[in-house]
Amino acid sequence: MRRLTALQELAGPALLVIVTALLGTLVSISTQGYFTDTLVKVAMVVALYTFVGNSGVLSFGHISFVAVGAWTAGVLSVPSDVKPAIMPNLAHMLRDRTTGNLSSLALAALVGGICALVVALPLMRLSGLAAGIATFGVLEITHNLLRYEEKIGPGLNAFSSVPETTGLRQAAIGALVVVVVAFAYGRSRFGRLLRATREDPAAARAVGVSIYRQRLGAFALSGVLAGLAGGLYVHLLPVNTESVYLDLTFITLAMLVVGGATSLWGAVVGALAVSALDSYLAVAENGSSFFGAQIDLPAGTRVVIVGTLMAVVLILRPNGLTGGREFRVWRR
Amino acid sequence: MTMLAIWNIDWQTIADATALGGVYALMAVGIGLVFGVLRLVNFAYGQLVMAGAFSLALASQWGWPQWAGIGLCFAVVLALSMLMDRLVFRPLRGHSPAVMLVATFAVAFLLQSIALLWFGPLGKIATSLAYLNRPITISHVDIRKITIVAVVVAALCLVALALLLERTTVGLHMRASSMDFQTARMLGVRANRVIAMAVLVSGALAAVVAVMLTVQNPLVTPDFALRDTIIVLAGVVLGGMNRPIPATLGGFAIGFASGLLGGALPTNQSQYLPTFLFAAVILVLLVRPGGIFTRARLVERV
Numbered sequence: 001m002r003r004l005t006a007l008q009e010l011a012g013p014a015l016l017v018i019v020t021a022l023l024g025t026l027v028s029i030s031t032q033g034y035f036t037d038t039l040v041k042v043a044m045v046v047a048l049y050t051f052v053g054n055s056g057v058l059s060f061g062h063i064s065f066v067a068v069g070a071w072t073a074g075v076l077s078v079p080s081d082v083k084p085a086i087m088p089n090l091a092h093m094l095r096d097r098t099t100g101n102l103s104s105l106a107l108a109a110l111v112g113g114i115c116a117l118v119v120a121l122p123l124m125r126l127s128g129l130a131a132g133i134a135t136f137g138v139l140e141i142t143h144n145l146l147r148y149e150e151k152i153g154p155g156l157n158a159f160s161s162v163p164e165t166t167g168l169r170q171a172a173i174g175a176l177v178v179v180v181v182a183f184a185y186g187r188s189r190f191g192r193l194l195r196a197t198r199e200d201p202a203a204a205r206a207v208g209v210s211i212y213r214q215r216l217g218a219f220a221l222s223g224v225l226a227g228l229a230g231g232l233y234v235h236l237l238p239v240n241t242e243s244v245y246l247d248l249t250f251i252t253l254a255m256l257v258v259g260g261a262t263s264l265w266g267a268v269v270g271a272l273a274v275s276a277l278d279s280y281l282a283v284a285e286n287g288s289s290f291f292g293a294q295i296d297l298p299a300g301t302r303v304v305i306v307g308t309l310m311a312v313v314l315i316l317r318p319n320g321l322t323g324g325r326e327f328r329v330w331r332r
Numbered sequence: 333m334t335m336l337a338i339w340n341i342d343w344q345t346i347a348d349a350t351a352l353g354g355v356y357a358l359m360a361v362g363i364g365l366v367f368g369v370l371r372l373v374n375f376a377y378g379q380l381v382m383a384g385a386f387s388l389a390l391a392s393q394w395g396w397p398q399w400a401g402i403g404l405c406f407a408v409v410l411a412l413s414m415l416m417d418r419l420v421f422r423p424l425r426g427h428s429p430a431v432m433l434v435a436t437f438a439v440a441f442l443l444q445s446i447a448l449l450w451f452g453p454l455g456k457i458a459t460s461l462a463y464l465n466r467p468i469t470i471s472h473v474d475i476r477k478i479t480i481v482a483v484v485v486a487a488l489c490l491v492a493l494a495l496l497l498e499r500t501t502v503g504l505h506m507r508a509s510s511m512d513f514q515t516a517r518m519l520g521v522r523a524n525r526v527i528a529m530a531v532l533v534s535g536a537l538a539a540v541v542a543v544m545l546t547v548q549n550p551l552v553t554p555d556f557a558l559r560d561t562i563i564v565l566a567g568v569v570l571g572g573m574n575r576p577i578p579a580t581l582g583g584f585a586i587g588f589a590s591g592l593l594g595g596a597l598p599t600n601q602s603q604y605l606p607t608f609l610f611a612a613v614i615l616v617l618l619v620r621p622g623g624i625f626t627r628a629r630l631v632e633r634v
Binding site for chain 1: 603
C-alpha cells in the first residue's frame, strides 16, 4: 500500500507525458511538431527541477548543459561527408567521427553531466544570490565559448544536417526516462537529504548532512538530464547558440515556477501548461483553425500573452499551479 | 605609464571605461535601492531603461525639442516604475527571493516582447542628442563629450543621492528600512511611502541612464540595456548587495573593468570579453561570497 502511494507520484507525471504523446498522434504532421517540442521542454524542465526543486537554490546555468548536450550530439551526428561544409574549422578528432542516434544521446548526457560536475565543484560552495549570479556567469561563458569556438561546433551558424530523429516517439521516451530518473532520485536517500537541506539547512547540518555534497550530486545528475534533453533538442530542430540562451533559460525557469518548483508533478504540469498555451497561440497566429476554433492573431501577440499570463500566475500563485505538491489520487 | 603601454591601454580607453563605470554605478544604485527596502532583485530594471530610450527615439522622430524628449523619457520611466511597484512588487512582498526574481524576469520578458511587437526587432534611432558623441581634444587625447558628461552627471547623481540618504527624513527612513524593515515599521516608518520613494528614485536613475546610453548607442532595440543589466547585477552582487555604497562601487568596478578589458584585449580575443569578465566574477564570488566591498560576511557560506 505504501509503495503504491509512492508510485502514484510517478504515475501522474508519466501518464501526462504519455497522454500528450498520444494526443500528438491524432493531429496533423505540422501540428505534431508542437507536441514533440513540448515533450523535449518537459525533459528540460524536469532536469532543472532535479536540482532547483530539491535544493531550493536557483540556477540560471542549466541551459548551458542543454547547450553542451546539443553541441555534443550535434557534432557527432552530422554525416561526415557534409561536416567540412558546415563546420570547416572543426578539430580533426571530431571531424572523422560520426555516431548513431542513441550513442549520440548517451554521450550528450555524459558530457552534460561531466560539465555540470566540473562547474559544481567550486560553485556549490555558494548559496543565495551569489549562487544565482555565478550560475548566470556559467551561462554567459558557455554561450560565449560555443559562439566563437569553431573547433568544437558550428560557431555562429545553426546545426543543419543533424538527422531529425527526435519525433514524437523519441521525445516521449526521452521525457519518460528523465521523469523516471528524477522520480527515483527524489525517492532515494540523496533526494530526501537534499530536500532536508532545503527545508532547514541548520537542522540538516546538525544531523550530519553535508549540504555541499548533496547539492554537488544533484547538480551533476541534473546536468546529465539536461545534456540528454539538449541531445533530443538538436535532433529535433537546427539549434544555434541563441536558441539555447536567455530566452530558453527564462521560459524553462518560468515553466518550473508556474507549475510549482518543489514537486516533479509541478515541473511536468508547468512545462505542459505553458507549452500548450504557447503552441495554441502560435497556431492561432498563423490563422489556421485548431480544435474547431478559428482565431486570427497579429504576429507577436503570442509572446505578449504568454508573458502576461506567466507574470499573473507568478504574482497571484507564487507556489505554482500545483502548489508545489506531488500528484496524489488518495492520501495515506 | 609603461605598464599601461604594455597592456595596450591609452587615456582614451581609461576615460571611456570611467564613463561606463559611472553609468553602471547609477544602474547599480537603482537596483540596490529597491533591493534594500524590498529584498527584491529587479531584473526588469534594464527594461525601464529600454522604455526610456524608446521615448527618446520617438521624441526625436516626432521632432520634439531635446528638453521635451528628456522630459518624456523621465515621465515614461517614472510612470512605468510606479506601475511596476503597484502591480508587481506590492503583491509579491514577503515572498521568497527566488519567486520574486523569476517574477521580475517574467516582467522583463513581457516588456521586451511588447517593445518587439510595437517597434519591431530593428528598433529606432534616437538622433537628437547625437552632437554629444563628437570628440573634443584635451592635450592630444580625443575624448567624446558624452564621456565627460556621463562622468559629471553620474558624480552629481551620486552626491545628490548621498545627501538624500544622509540628510533628509525620508532618506533616514530608507536606510532604516533596508537595515530592518519590520523594526522600522514598528517605529513609525510608513512602508508604502518609503518603498514608493525608493522605486521613484530608482526610476529617475533609470531615466538618467537611458539618456546616457542612448547618446552612446543611438540605435534603440527591444533588447537595449539587457546585457548591461546582467553585467550590473553581477557587479552589484560582487560589491555587496545589502548596502548602497558597496553596491555602487561594485557597479562602477565592473563597468570600469569591462571598459578596460574591452580596450586592452587584442582584437582576436576581444570576442571572449564576456568569458573573461564572468570568469573573474565567479572567482571573486568564490573568495568573497558576501561582496568585496563589505566587511562582514553577510552571505551564508555552506
